[in-house]
Amino acid sequence: MITVTNFSKQYKGFTAVKDLSFSVEPGQILGLLGPNGAGKTTTLRALCGIIPPSSGRLVIAGHDIAEAPIAAKQNLGYIPDDPRLFDTMTVWEHLAFTAAAYKVTGFEERAEALLASFELTHKRDTLVHNLSRGMRQKVAIACAFLHDPKVILFDEPLTGLDPQGIRGIKQAIRERAQAGSAIIISSHLLSLFEDLCTHIMVLNLGECRLFGTMDNVASEFGQTEDSSALEEAYFTITQNKETGQA
Amino acid sequence: MDQALFRLLMLRLRGGFRQRLIQLTSLRGLLFFLAFVGIIWLLVATNSSSSDMVSMSDAALNRQALSAQISTFMPISMLAMSLLTVALTTGPTFHFSPAEINFLFTGPFRRRDLIIYKFGAYVAGATLSSALIAVFAQGQTGSALSAFFASLLTITFVQLNSAVIVMTSQTLEGSRLARIRYPVIALLITAAAASIVYAWMAPDRSLFDLLSAFRYSWTGTIILIPYIVFAELFVSSSLSQLAFWGCIALLINTALLRAAIVLDARTTDRALSDNARESSRWERVKQGGSYWATQRAEVRSFRFSPAWGGLGPIAWRQALNVARNSLKVVAVFTGIAACAGPLIAAVGIPLSDPRVLTVIYTFFGFILPRTLVCDFRGDLSRMEIYKTLPIAPWRICAGQLVVQVLVTYVVVLSLIVSITVFEKGFVTSGALVFAAFALPLTVLIYTIENTIHLLFPKKLVPMGRADFEFLGRSLVEFIAKTIVILVAVAASAAVGFATFTTFRTSLVLPALASWITLALIVLLTLVLMQNAFRRFAVAETVD
Secondary structure (H helix, E strand, O other): OEEEEEEEEEEOOEEEEEEEEEEEOOOOEEEEEOOOOOOHHHHHHHHOOOOOOOEEEEEEOOEEOOOOHHHHHHOEEEEOOOOOOOOOOEHHHHHHHHHHHOOOOOOHHHHHHHHHHOOOHHHOOEEHHHOOHHHHHHHHHHHHHHOOOOEEEEEOOOOOOOHHHHHHHHHHHHHHHHOOOEEEEEOOOHHHHHHHOOEEEEEEOOEEEEEEEHHHHHHHHOOOOOOOHHHHHHHHHHHHHHHHHO | OOHHHHHHHHHHHHHHHHHHHHHHHOHHHHHHHHHHHHHHHHHHHHHHHHHHHOOHHHHHHHHHHHHHHHHHHHHHHHHHHHHHHHHHOOOOOOOOOHHHHHHHHOOOOOHHHHHHHHHHHHHHHHHHHHHHHHHHHHHHHOOHHHHHHHHHHHHHHHHHHHHHHHHHHHHOOOOHHHHHHHHHHHHHHHHHHHHHHHHHHOOOOOHHHHHHHHHOOHHHHHHHHHHHHHHHHHHOOOHHHHHHHHHHHHHHHHHHHHHHHHHHHHOHHHHHHHHHHHHHHHHHHHOOOOOOOOOOOEOOOOOOOOOHHHHHHHHHHHHHHHHHHHHHHHHHHHHHHHHHHHHHHHHOOOOOOHHHHHHHHHHHHHHHHHHOOOOHHHOHHHHHHHHHOOOOHHHHHHHHHHHHHHHHHHHHHHHHHHHHHHOOOOOHHHHHHHHHHHHHHHHHHHHHHHHHHHHOOOOOOOOOOOOHHHHHHHHHHHHHHHHHHHHHHHHHHHHHHHHHHHHOOOOHHHHHHHHHHHHHHHHHHHHHHHHHHHHOOOOOOOO
16 A cells, blocks of 8 residues: 655755665554654655655555655545644634545535544534644544545644543544554654554664564564563664664 | 843844844845845935936925925824724734743833833834935935934834824723714714815815815814924924924823823733734734734634635635635725725826836735735645645646635726726726736736745745845845736737737737737746746655
């Protein structure tokens, strides 16, 4: 569903991502992990067509994002870390706009269901600039889910959410994966990956340091009394590299 | 002023100065600053060389005539500005930012100290504006120094006068006197409209004659007394006169400041809520929103968005933006355009006069695009959304332009209708030709605006009064836009002329050829805009 082959991205001489290759199949949830500046957001933004790759191929549901961007984006839902909505539009109008943009016919029932699942029904006619950050995040997610995308990319999905909201989003992500969507989540929250992800990729300084299933990571790094296997893997990989460089 | 507040003021001024210097260290900042200074220098040099070309006696006569005009019309203009302030004011009279509220309102300061601090900050800003005005006004006042002081005292007066008028009306809110606010405004508007109509109907009296008669009448002199002082400041011909009127102006300003402090004590609660509203407005403006956005939290949602092959949702989003953000602005601009016809007729200047054409072009080419923003320029922080949509770039670009162009075209049409009705000798067929050519020209203006914005994205509001990079950039953009428009119009006119000389038919065919040429140029710029959108790089966060 998502295939990345030899993807690299350079910004003015600086390499943000170097020669990255991986794939995510339907039903899988890939967790992108790495310190600040590792290349996580760059990868997500390139995958959803916001920034062009310097080299390599990024394929979404069989469509190359550079060669057939419209077809690729039709199958894509992206939730950025800071959801910037249209401040003069209500919550419902965001859904109506998304439905028209993605050509979703008879969207109303589905939109009502999404509003209900994110506890936004009573905010349907509220202008979004009056919503809290968490609420805006929920609106962005509802919009991304409306056209039932085959690929969903989350950049820090839990920022600004209350515990109830976090539980709701986690449940929604699980349901999407069970329904056959391929999902990538970028976050710094290791517990989120442990709860949700089937696969893990650790990026550091733009390069892939680890890619495998959660089970592989657990068996390779093991769990100690103080930390989980994922935490162990993360610190081993990122600190070893930094020490090595120093 | 409280010492700590004075120190804060100095630190903030120093910080502002440092920020400008930092702007100058970048190549772009330096270039735009130089462009700004260069254009100002050019204007000043042109002004002085044109006055050098006329003889000494002519120059003296010119100056005398200008002085008479300032004496007559400046007090009336200032009164009109004060009345407009009362009618249109939406924010607090002394605005405190959230940081100032957090630090200063909780600090050991008296309210009057805070007002004086805020006034001090305003005077600091006005000093800079006055320095700029002095460059142009020195020819009138005799020296740059006298022009500077006259400008500074006048600008300060305008701010204090508005503040006191608004605070007085806020203090009276809820009382019986407040009820007469709108009837009085309605009466004044009716009187103004009646004067314009009278001037238009009377063949031997223009609007200026009526205003002049009002200014020198007993009633006019009494009403305009405080404003006359500031007009006299500008036309003082000797140092003693300047000192005399300067002292009176200073006394008026001091009295107004005192009145503002007294009135502020009665309006503190209102001022606090106004401050909160003003701050949220500016936060929205910084993120590309509109200052005039609706204050309501809930509105009735429109259930569906049109698709129109991807063009619909984008245009629909911008239509909602105008309906909820800028309806008042559209109404004001349409009103201004509708008043243009009677005004031009009342003043007695022909439409073909270069001054009238310049004002019309500046209105549609600079003022309106800066104030009414419902396209890519207001969506800088939302470009990610557009980039991820499964819609072809040209459709997104066209969708962004639809509402902006239609709204502007409504304003253009109200101008054309108003001129057709009021301008003698302006025939309907001419109006139709103007209306036909105005559409591609409007599209051209906004396609260029958006293309420049996508190629060189910028903030919509300056960082304070002395943001020379912003000012320089605005001027450079305006000049670039004007050049493209002139080239397009020249090419279109050339094709029309060539058609006319070739076929020697009626004017219909040349006009059609001309229109088609203009439309093709517009399509070409739309392609450029689409490419600019394609290559637009959303902030490249490296994470």
